[in-house]
Amino acid sequence: MAFIQFILDLGATIMMPIVVTILGLIFGQKLSKAFRSGLTVGIGFAAIFMIVGMLVSNLSPATQAMVQNWGLKLDVMDVGWPISASISFGTSIVPMVFAACFGLNIIMLALNWTKTMNVDIWNYWHFIFTGALVMYVTDSVALGVLASLICFVIIMKLADYTQPYVADFFGMPGISLPHTETVSWAPLGILIDKIIDRIPVINKIVIKPEGIQKKFGLFGEPMIMGLVLGMGIGALAGYDAAGILMLGVNMSAVMFLMPRMVRVLMEGLMPLSESARDFINKRFPGKEVFIGIDAATAIGHPSVISTGLILIPITLVLAAILPGNRVLPFTDLGLIPILMIWAVAPSRGNVFRGVITGTIFMALILLIATDLAEITTLIARDVQFPIPEGTSLISSLDEGAHLVPYIIYKIFSLFG
Secondary structure, three states: OHHHHHHHHHOHHHHHHHHHHHHHHHOOOOHHHHHHHHHHHHHHHHHHHHHHHHHHHHHHHHHHHHHHHOOOOOOEEEOOHHHHHHHHHOOOOHHHHHHHHHHHHHHHHHOOOOOEEEOOHHHHHHHHHHHHHHHHHHOOHHHHHHHHHHHHHHHHHHHHHHHHHHHHOOOOOOEEOOOHHHHOOHHHHHHHHHHHHOOOOHHHOOOOHHHHHHHHHHHHOHHHHHHHHHHHHHHHOOOOHHHHHHHHHHHHHHHHHHHHHHHHHHHHHHHHHHHHHHHHHHHOOOOOOEEEOOHHHHOOOHHHHHHHHHHHHHHHHHHHHOOOOOEEOOHHHHHHHHHOHHHHHHHOOOHHHHHHHHHHHHHHHHHHHHHOHHHHHHHHHHOOOOOOOOOOEEEOHHHHOOHHHHHHHHHHHOOO
């Protein structure tokens, strides 16, 4: 347990260079090439997380101001994904799930049950979260571990299934995204896109950043879109002129810088992907292997960020009017752009369809987060997590986005 915690505490910016370097050596790279790739990946993740941090740190105060200005009063506090991860890592199931999922990935690769080599070890907390939910509802550690493994298998298969979108639309060949709170929504996103295809008039509406840029020139560039959307959110938050302009410029910077940071990451990952493919082809001709990484790498697409920013005020409206919702969106509002990856990808970047699909996503996410509030609060108290004073129930939008874990939890709860 202590060793696993030590590895997790290193964070992706340190852990990923080590993992990529070791894998590069295993796949026959020279030490210099493997180390360079690993370090470049670390730099890429550091840069991406820096921009994501900029996105969240600027959006969070604005969205919290929107919550206060709009007078929303709900009894389940959105405490944010870091709290959900911390609670998960505080449970006794951690070492067993880590070992079981890591071993299962190797077995699945060997038996051709998956093409994804999941190196996103930090986000194993998603599978721990699944196991923790089931362990608490059934009072069985064994069933908790089993639930984690079922979740792992489903997410690996979804990562394989969606990889063509990652390669073609996001421009990341050889990469897949086994990221539970995003890829869980891919089948629904694809289904909704097919339904929209059959709706007259609506199916002809196409709004893409590249189309806007072609039509409006400078004013259609992603950086200008970020400026406008950021200023719009600032205005809704009740900021003064300086605050509105500052948020606009910061969102413009995110839209401009994120794609460039992703390219740095890909510069490091591509040699590993190519070496893995050569290594596998020599031993198993014709077999493909994808490198599975954090879905945060996909939010650099202007359509994803644009859709996410538009969904922030929509989510607040949903929270106020959606029957059955008790979650007060707060900390995770800045995370919404990441949750929109599979609202946008099926339509190849059509922001209009992304907003429709994303609205459906967020309505379901609010309801799932509400339903998970009681057991989340129970687990938090059991692991002695300090619940904010005056808060009776906690949850998060991120928890609500864990669609596959939620379905598994509900099935196992029938036997609890």
